[in-house]
Amino acid sequence: MTSKTFCALPHTSFTISTKGVRPCCRWDKWRSKKIDNGKMGFDIPLSEFSQDPQGHLENGYFKTLREEQLKGEVGGCHKCYFDESYRDKHTMRTHYNEKYKNIVGEKSSPDNFKQLKYIEIALDNICNLECRMCDSESSSKLFKRDKFLGIIPATRYEKDTTILADDRDKFLSDITAGITPSAKYETDISFLNKLDLSQLDTVKILGGEPFMSPNLEPLIDLLFKYVDPKKLTIEFATNGSVFPSKSLIEKFSKLEELILWVSLDATHKINDYQRMRGNYIETINNMIQLENILSNVFLGFSSTISIYNADHMPKTKKDIENLGYTYTYGWVYNSSSSLEFVPLWFRDWLKERVKGTEFELVYENFFLDKKYDHFEWHKFIHETKVLDQFYNVRLVDYNPELDFVLKQRAFEQDAGPKKETCRYCNEV
Ligand code: SF4
Numbered sequence: 392m393t394s395k396t397f398c399a400l401p402h403t404s405f406t407i408s409t410k411g412v413r414p415c416c417r418w419d420k421w422r423s424k425k426i427d428n429g430k431m432g433f434d435i436p437l438s439e440f441s442q443d444p445q446g447h448l449e450n451g452y453f454k455t456l457r458e459e460q461l462k463g464e465v466g467g468c469h470k471c472y473f474d475e476s477y478r479d480k481h482t483m484r485t486h487y488n489e490k491y492k493n494i495v496g497e498k499s500s501p502d503n504f505k506q507l508k509y510i511e512i513a514l515d516n517i518c519n520l521e522c523r524m525c526d527s528e529s530s531s532k533l534f535k536r537d538k539f540l541g542i543i544p545a546t547r548y549e550k551d552t553t554i555l556a557d558d559r560d561k562f563l564s565d566i567t568a569g570i571t572p573s574a575k576y577e578t579d580i581s582f583l584n585k586l587d588l589s590q591l592d593t594v595k596i597l598g599g600e601p602f603m604s605p606n607l608e609p610l611i612d613l614l615f616k617y618v619d620p621k622k623l624t625i626e627f628a629t630n631g632s633v634f635p636s637k638s639l640i641e642k643f644s645k646l647e648e649l650i651l652w653v654s655l656d657a658t659h660k661i662n663d664y665q666r667m668r669g670n671y672i673e674t675i676n677n678m679i680q681l682e683n684i685l686s687n688v689f690l691g692f693s694s695t696i697s698i699y700n701a702d703h704m705p706k707t708k709k710d711i712e713n714l715g716y717t718y719t720y721g722w723v724y725n726s727s728s729s730l731e732f733v734p735l736w737f738r739d740w741l742k743e744r745v746k747g748t749e750f751e752l753v754y755e756n757f758f759l760d761k762k763y764d765h766f767e768w769h770k771f772i773h774e775t776k777v778l779d780q781f782y783n784v785r786l787v788d789y790n791p792e793l794d795f796v797l798k799q800r801a802f803e804q805d806a807g808p809k810k811e812t813c814r815y816c817n818e819v
């Protein structure tokens with residue numbers, strides 16, 4: 392294949408995220424083309440999508456995206472494009488292009504959705520952890536923290552979000568009244584019955600934490616109604632802290648393959664700082680135990696790299712590979728701890744910390760199109776401080792080197808007058 396933008400997924404797949412239906416989890420609607428009434432990209436509300444799922448896959452934005460890719464436009468696919476240009480030739484795009492090459496290719500017409508092979512489902516937001524880079528749309532545990540940080544605008548939960556609160560009216564009135572909502576979100580999966588699932592070969596399930604969700608088993612039962620489990624792979628993104636029930640394990644044993652991608656942000660206690668209430672040793676042990684029970688498991692570990700854990704990646708990768716497992720990593724985006732906006736001195740500090748390892752180049756490439764942002768950096772310093780108080784923890788106990796350098800140099804790049812637009816200047 393020669394096209395750098397063609398991807399099999401908009402021809403064969405869809406993803407239900409907590410924000411709407413989209414072509415895949417890596418898709419970035421903020422960089423996608425404006426369509427219709429000037430709206431950015433798309434997250435098709437599930438309520439709308441579920442009326443006529445096949446129609447949505449054939450037409451509308453799925454078709455626009457297939458056409459864009461045919462014309463060589465990168466748009467919302469910039470993460471795959473970036474990774475292929477600077478990091479790794481093997482991305483989600485290349486993986487599925489290879490996997491579905493007998494079904495769809497770069498010469499395929501963009502007019503039709505080919506065949507449903509792969510679905511990704513964010514089941515609900517029921518989770519036991521409070522990861523710093525996450526939010527209450529994805530973790531029910533984070534309502535209190537989000538409220539504390541003042542980031543639960545009711546508008547985020549209005550009609551056009553995908554996930555339906557079990558009591559939406561109460562949920563919205565609670566938010567309006569300043570009460571921490573207790574309602575959880577769940578994806579209504581019954582619309583799957585309207586689709587032809589017979590050729591489905593892979594389903595990826597995310598949460599919250601899928602292994603603690605009461606919605607997981609009904610989903611698996613629904614899939615088994617239409618697809619022979621021996622021809623079905625189910626892939627999970629799990630935080631590894633919950634051991635699946637006996638009944639789930641029995642169902643997993645019928646699958647062609649069970650793929651477990653375990654979120655582990657370091658083989659070091661900084662994991663437990665970033666993934667609040669997590670425990671990296673328990674996570675690793677749980678998943679190895681599960682792998683030992685079943686014979687059809689692929690087990691891999693994945694880190695989400697942020698300011699907090701970036702300097703621990705070389706050791707983490709080495710530790711996981713020494714255990715004999717696949718290791719991969721991605722980046723924190725759209726969160727104060729993202730590496731996107733760090734000052735230049737921080738880049739140098741990080742480079743020094745990972746000197747002599749492959750991460751020197753990984754970070755160099757990552758920073759190529761990034762720029763220091765005063766506001767985002769101050770927000771990071773502020774949130775680190777107030778969340779340490781909120782959780783009664785101290786960064787110094789988890790990553791003393793980072794804590795030290797922040798105390799010494801945090802405002803080095805800000806010499807000069809305060810930025811009027813930064814509301815954190817007086818708080819950091
Ligand atoms: S190219 Fe990447 S981001 Fe775009 S649809 Fe394919 S997998 Fe998703």
Ligand code: SF4
Nearest residue numbers: 518520522525530630
């Ligand atoms: S485990 Fe996943 S869903 Fe839960 S808080 Fe962490 S990132 Fe969010």
